[in-house]
Amino acid sequence: MKLQTFFLMVFSVVALGFTEGGSQLQPDKFDVRVLLAKAERSDVFEWTLKSPNGFFLRDPDDGTIQEIKGTKITVSFKQGRITINRRRLVKNGVELVAKSGETAFMGNRYAGFFALDYASREGLVHLVNHVDIEDYLYSVLRWESWPGWPLEVNKALTIACRTFLVKKILDSRREKEDGSFVRSYDIRATNMDQTYKGIHEFVALRKALEETRGIVMTFGGKPIEAMYDTCCGGVVPADLEGVDFVKAPYLKRDYACTYCKNCSLYTWKVIYRTSDFKELIRAGIEDAVPVRDIRILRRDKAHVVREVQVKTNSAWIALSGQKIYSLLKDIKSLCFSLKRDGNKIIATGHGCGHHLGLCQWGAREMVRQGWNYKEVLEFFYPGISFTSIKVVYVDKTV
Numbered sequence: 001m002k003l004q005t006f007f008l009m010v011f012s013v014v015a016l017g018f019t020e021g022g023s024q025l026q027p028d029k030f031d032v033r034v035l036l037a038k039a040e041r042s043d044v045f046e047w048t049l050k051s052p053n054g055f056f057l058r059d060p061d062d063g064t065i066q067e068i069k070g071t072k073i074t075v076s077f078k079q080g081r082i083t084i085n086r087r088r089l090v091k092n093g094v095e096l097v098a099k100s101g102e103t104a105f106m107g108n109r110y111a112g113f114f115a116l117d118y119a120s121r122e123g124l125v126h127l128v129n130h131v132d133i134e135d136y137l138y139s140v141l142r143w144e145s146w147p148g149w150p151l152e153v154n155k156a157l158t159i160a161c162r163t164f165l166v167k168k169i170l171d172s173r174r175e176k177e178d179g180s181f182v183r184s185y186d187i188r189a190t191n192m193d194q195t196y197k198g199i200h201e202f203v204a205l206r207k208a209l210e211e212t213r214g215i216v217m218t219f220g221g222k223p224i225e226a227m228y229d230t231c232c233g234g235v236v237p238a239d240l241e242g243v244d245f246v247k248a249p250y251l252k253r254d255y256a257c258t259y260c261k262n263c264s265l266y267t268w269k270v271i272y273r274t275s276d277f278k279e280l281i282r283a284g285i286e287d288a289v290p291v292r293d294i295r296i297l298r299r300d301k302a303h304v305v306r307e308v309q310v311k312t313n314s315a316w317i318a319l320s321g322q323k324i325y326s327l328l329k330d331i332k333s334l335c336f337s338l339k340r341d342g343n344k345i346i347a348t349g350h351g352c353g354h355h356l357g358l359c360q361w362g363a364r365e366m367v368r369q370g371w372n373y374k375e376v377l378e379f380f381y382p383g384i385s386f387t388s389i390k391v392v393y394v395d396k397t398v
């Protein structure tokens, strides 16, 4: 019943809850499910949660609660079952609810409650923090923005983060044939999605949330995939290869942002000793044979490296740009060139990350020049509209 209610609630965000034109509707309380940790059946792991006033265990199906002794919960896995404080859990899921206040986990403090979910078929255990959507965004802003930057910049980023989240929620809560959701969580807590580390004290960020409350960006009536990055380096996204611009036309910006040109990431340089550089590349080659030489074979129209050739003692081997990116941890993006200088190799590049969507340093300069947050977002995501979400609770039984 609870799952159905969640589904309908999110469904209603799409079907009923969007009102065009940006009227400031207040979203009701709505919990987002953030994946904090996961483990496989074969892993040895122990997760410890602490709360000063102790915990309840709550059954996710019928809501019955059971008190836990002490202020600590230790979760691990034994003989195919989850154990909580060394006692085996009969069901495949349980909620860990602090009696009051925060919960400490891995050095951070969290609001909301936690859910343990064991997908026995896949052998995966998930620890998921259920937290109010605006509290989640308040946390994310601490790590994804610069809290000391002007309010208008952080308002733009708040809307990007909220939109990114709402898209994730809608994707994860699609109902499968058996009535369950696609995923037991909405979003990951790492920079694979958005960095989330719970409670913090940067209260100034509340203003950016309050002044944009409920606002998301849409295209064709649906929330967009609101990609953002630190610095675009002047790369024109429309020239990038491998992006589905039919699905995401709002990412196909065909003009450059040069507002970030004073950012240190606009043009960056990494110097390697040639021997170190070759060792790094060698790790990505089958059999790890020694590397003699490397050359960039192909770039796309945006000047982003798509294919590299590596010379070994016996052959030239092709590696994808993505592979090189994973091997050279210090380079900031795939928009780079290589130059030899004595016993050094110098990598020079532009921008940081994927070059799509909002450029944060660009946005900062635009705001300094008088742009407002809506103008900034319309520049980086061409063709979007602004929409307010309202979470409408619909009970299927009514």
Ligand SMILES: [Zn+2]
Pocket: 231, 232, 233, 234, 257, 258, 259, 260, 261, 359, 361, 362
């Ligand atoms: Zn830029």
